[in-house]
Amino acid sequence: MLSIKNLHASIEGSPILNGINLEIKAGEVHAIMGPNGSGKSTLASVLAGREEYEVTQGEVIFQGKDLLELSPEDRAREGVFLAFQYPVEIPGVSSTNFLRTAINQVRSYRGQDPLDAVKFLSLMKEKMKLVEIDQKLLSRSLNEGFSGGEKKRNEIFQMAMLEPTLSILDETDSGLDIDALRVVSNGVNHLKSKDNATIVVTHYQRLLDYIVPDYVHVLYKGRIVKSGTKDLALELEEKGYDWIKEEVDGTTV
Amino acid sequence: MTTILKDNISENFLAALPSIKDDKALNLLKDQGLPSTKNEEYKYTAITKKIASDITDFHQASPALLSDQDISGAAIDGLEAYILVLNNGILDLKHSTLPVSGFAITEIADSTTAPFHTDDITNDSFMALNRLSYLKGISIHIPRNTVLDKPVMVLNFIQSTAGQIISPKIWIEGAENAEAIFLEKTISLDKNPYFLNGSIEVKVGSNSHLHYYRIQNQSKQAIEVNSFHADVSKDATFTSFVLSLQGNMIRNNVTLNLNGSGCVGNMYGLYILNGKTHVDNHTNVDHTQPHCDSNELYKGILGDSSRGVFNGKIFVRQDAQKTNAFQQNNNILLSEDATVNTKPQLEIWADDVKCSHGCTTGQLDEEAMFYLQARGIGKEQARALLLFAFAGDVIDHIKVDAFKDYCIDLIHETLGTNF
Known part of the structure; x- marks a missing residue:
């Protein structure tokens, strides 16, 4: 589904990603871990098309298409979804109005008719249950005055509404208490199918108790330096990142 | 002569x-x-x-x-x-x-x-x-x-x-x-x-x-x-x-x-300009009696080489205790050649009052643009959604619905967008 080859990216001239290689198939969950500043969020941003990052080398093929050639909105319309680490507050735009605009633009790109108000509302009601989000919250301005947990739940709610093929969760667990973490993970697990894939970017192993990955990759200095199964995450939880840093820095010196 | x-x-x-x-x-x-x-x-x-x-x-x-x-x-x-x-x-x-x-x-x-x-x-x-x-x-x-x-x-x-x-x-x-x-x-x-x-x-x-x-x-x-x-x-x-x-x-x-005493004065303004249009709003509210409120909200969206000026004076005289005076001026510049000069001026002699003022001038929020685009909303539509949301809280003060809808249509026309 997704094939990343030798991906290099930099911001304002300083390189952050230094040759990422990653293959993701439908039905898989990949966790990306790593110490602070290793490039995890940059990878998520580059895949979603954030303009500040400049891709200097490499390619990303998503379902046969050159992802890097597409605008952020076209990536979303093709089925890529980024759950933001810091969801943006947008005063004056209600979640409902925003989502209806988004869904109908995606549908129009795919040659589908727009959803009418009735169908849209019933879809919304169905998906709201999944992340236990209150309708009142959705009639308010998008994310404005939401708590951290509400913002993250709203991200997963949007994901449920848009039904992406590839979901990238950028530190969705950061700052969540255990109840919110359960709700969010439950939502993500519920949306998982054999046809879609998930990339979970996280700093904490705890999330992976709830969203169980098929593969775990450790990012360090802009490269994947170690890959394994969920046992690797447990090992990291126990030993920290120092041993990996030593391994990598030792061989490159 | x-x-x-x-x-x-x-x-x-x-x-x-x-x-x-x-x-x-x-x-x-x-x-x-x-x-x-x-x-x-x-x-x-x-x-x-x-x-x-x-x-x-x-x-x-x-x-x-x-x-x-x-x-x-x-x-x-x-x-x-x-x-x-x-x-x-x-x-x-x-x-x-x-x-x-x-x-x-x-x-x-x-x-x-x-x-x-x-x-x-x-x-x-x-x-x-x-x-x-x-x-x-x-x-x-x-x-x-x-x-x-x-x-x-x-x-x-x-x-x-x-x-x-x-x-x-x-x-x-x-x-x-x-x-x-x-x-x-x-x-x-x-x-x-x-x-x-x-x-x-x-x-x-x-x-x-x-x-x-x-x-x-x-x-x-x-x-x-x-x-x-x-x-x-x-x-x-x-x-x-x-x-x-x-x-x-x-x-x-x-x-x-x-x-x-006990009166309310509201001043709302919206200037959405392109070409070389120059609009200057000078406002002046004078509180002389106690328990009065003034609310002031002016917003501007400026494209091309248009120019906006805002000056808001608030006077709160010594007898005007328990005054609530609010003033806000926010601007979005859509072009490098557009200019805004904004200046709040508050003079307060009473000591038991609530007054606030603020002014901001900036570009369209890039982070918000990316967020909307990342959900599949096209660039033009995202821009329109954000600009209209920015103007919306001024428009919301209009109490006549048909007039409000007419203003909304004019704004869409001026911004060159539609929903």
């Missing part, structure tokens, strides 16, 4: 007047002249210079030939309203549809018969010029306990083929417990340059509720100065709303004098 005037432009204005009907106004104009940019209040708005360069005929414009189509063409869809037609500033009763009761309208020939004065003219020579120039002022009186069942739409038609100066003068008085909403729209009938120098004075009686909403969407040659003064009495509410979209250069002076 024996006295030497401070500037040639004042001389041009005075020479074209049929008679001098107000010595005080004349002396003020002689003393001060029309403001140059050396005057702090006109620092960013060289309107006197603009008049000098664009206006060639300083006579008051003679009334235009108005057709029924002009009137129906200016109507707003779905709006149930009385119609008050001004033809180059002169009341046109034939085309007007006014309330049959609870509404008295009289024409005023000069300031000796003026129903009242809200402010002495020493503050601004454009107001003095208006007082010298208006041909027939209009005085509207809404009696005690009268609630107008529909808003009054003021259609301000301008045609400047013979004479390029238009000087409308309106007095509105709402007596105790009166309620009325005025909606004003200026319509340029042709593309000749003109200088519209209007003055509106409002007396808001105790416990009455008056609102005056304006749309400035004129020809690109229009130069306008508007002096708007309201005296607000005890327990009354007054709201001014101005939507400025098109013109050459527009200066709005809005002054609210909160003269009675």
Whole structure:
């Protein structure tokens, strides 16, 4: 589904990603871990098309298409979804109005008719249950005055509404208490199918108790330096990142 | 003229007047002249210079030939309203549809018969010029306990083929417990340059509720100065709303004098500009009595090489305890050539008050743009959604739905977007 080859990216001239290689198939969950500043969020941003990052080398093929050639909105319309680490507050735009605009633009790109108000509302009601989000919250301005947990739940709610093929969760667990973490993970697990894939970017192993990955990759200095199964995450939880840093820095010196 | 005037432009204005009907106004104009940019209040708005360069005929414009189509063409869809037609500033009763009761309208020939004065003219020579120039002022009186069942739409038609100066003068008085909403729209009938120098004075009686909403969407040659003064009495509410979209250069002076305890003064403004349009909003709210609120929100979206100026003065006098005064001015610049000058000025002598002010000027929020795009919303649509959301909280203060929808349509048109 997704094939990343030798991906290099930099911001304002300083390189952050230094040759990422990653293959993701439908039905898989990949966790990306790593110490602070290793490039995890940059990878998520580059895949979603954030303009500040400049891709200097490499390619990303998503379902046969050159992802890097597409605008952020076209990536979303093709089925890529980024759950933001810091969801943006947008005063004056209600979640409902925003989502209806988004869904109908995606549908129009795919040659589908727009959803009418009735169908849209019933879809919304169905998906709201999944992340236990209150309708009142959705009639308010998008994310404005939401708590951290509400913002993250709203991200997963949007994901449920848009039904992406590839979901990238950028530190969705950061700052969540255990109840919110359960709700969010439950939502993500519920949306998982054999046809879609998930990339979970996280700093904490705890999330992976709830969203169980098929593969775990450790990012360090802009490269994947170690890959394994969920046992690797447990090992990291126990030993920290120092041993990996030593391994990598030792061989490159 | 024996006295030497401070500037040639004042001389041009005075020479074209049929008679001098107000010595005080004349002396003020002689003393001060029309403001140059050396005057702090006109620092960013060289309107006197603009008049000098664009206006060639300083006579008051003679009334235009108005057709029924002009009137129906200016109507707003779905709006149930009385119609008050001004033809180059002169009341046109034939085309007007006014309330049959609870509404008295009289024409005023000069300031000796003026129903009242809200402010002495020493503050601004454009107001003095208006007082010298208006041909027939209009005085509207809404009696005690009268609630107008529909808003009054003021259609301000301008045609400047013979004479390029238009000087409308309106007095509105709402007596105790009166309620009325005025909606004003200026319509340029042709593309000749003109200088519209209007003055509106409002007396808001105790416990009455008056609102005056304006749309400035004129020809690109229009130069306008508007002096708007309201005296607000005890327990009354007054709201001014101005939507400025098109013109050459527009200066709005809005002054609210909160003269009675427990009254509320609201000033809302939205300027959405492109091309070279220059809009300057100077506002002034004077709290002299306790327990009064003033709310002020002005927002601007500026494209191309347009220019916006905002100056908001709030005075809270020593007796005006328990005042709540809020002021906000926010601007979005869409182009590198667009400019905004914004300045809040608060002077507070009372010690038990809540006052706040803030101004921001920035670009469209890139992070918000990316967020919307990352959900599949195209760039143009995302931009429109954000800009409209920005303007929305000003528009939300309009209490007449059909007028509000009309403003929304005009905004979409100006921003070149639609939903």
